[in-house]
Amino acid sequence: MNILWDFDGTLFNTYPAYTDILYEVLGSRVSKEEILSHLKISFTHAVKHFGIDEEQVQRILAKEQDLHPANTPPFPYVENILKFSDINVIMTHKPRKEVVYILDYYGWMKYFKEIVAGDDGYPKKPDPSSYIYLHNKYGVDLVIGDREIDIMPAKVIGIKTCLFQNNTPGADMYLTTYEDFFKNLIEV
Incomplete structure (x- = not known):
């Protein structure tokens, strides 16, 4: 995945x-x-x-x-999902330097094939340009975000979505904790 x-x-x-x-x-x-x-x-x-x-x-x-x-600690159990998945990529509005600083601190750079950061020149979400780029390159199966603008680009291009700690209608999957990810994955 x-x-x-x-x-x-x-x-x-x-x-x-x-x-x-x-x-x-x-x-x-x-x-x-x-x-x-x-x-x-x-x-x-x-x-x-x-x-x-x-x-x-x-x-x-x-x-x-x-x-x-x-x-700014990682959420509990999210590392289990990072280890499980075949490829992980990030799309964020945060500047690359800040993303890399946090990932390096936790030893998590190894989990990510690519990061599209806020200073990479892509339009901000919900514009789908960065998602299209990442999907074309890596064949994204699932998008996980905590806000509606995180899943909107995925919906436009037909990728399954998961909202974390947010019950806004429209996602394919909802999680309040990453501990429940594998149970909910079966339902998607």
Whole structure:
């Protein structure tokens, strides 16, 4: 099985740290729960929703780059799936340097054939261009993401989808924990 993965919120539990950063930058004027709900749609959505200006965006991005990988741990049991699959690839909006830093820290570069990162020139999700590229090269069987925009490109090109910790209608498979992956795989 060949799997295309999203990064933030799918492989690594980055949202608690990102929520804390936005909470700090916004001056505690919004609850962490509200911040998280908007981040789970997209960072761009959260920026627009909260009226975050360019200076604040730059502060947020700088704080994100300064995060130690220990503050963005992998989700439990996800490594079992990485070991099981034949090929794993990543498509993320995150800059390559940050992705590689986290993967190296956890010793996970060995699991990925290719990474399409935010600074590689592809249009942002839900545009399917990067998915088409990865699918044509690796024959992707399943796309796993935590947001609707992660599965939308896969649906356009006919690849099976899995939403992680998100029950938005439209996915072929839903997981709240990766421990249940193999049980649910039979159903897809």
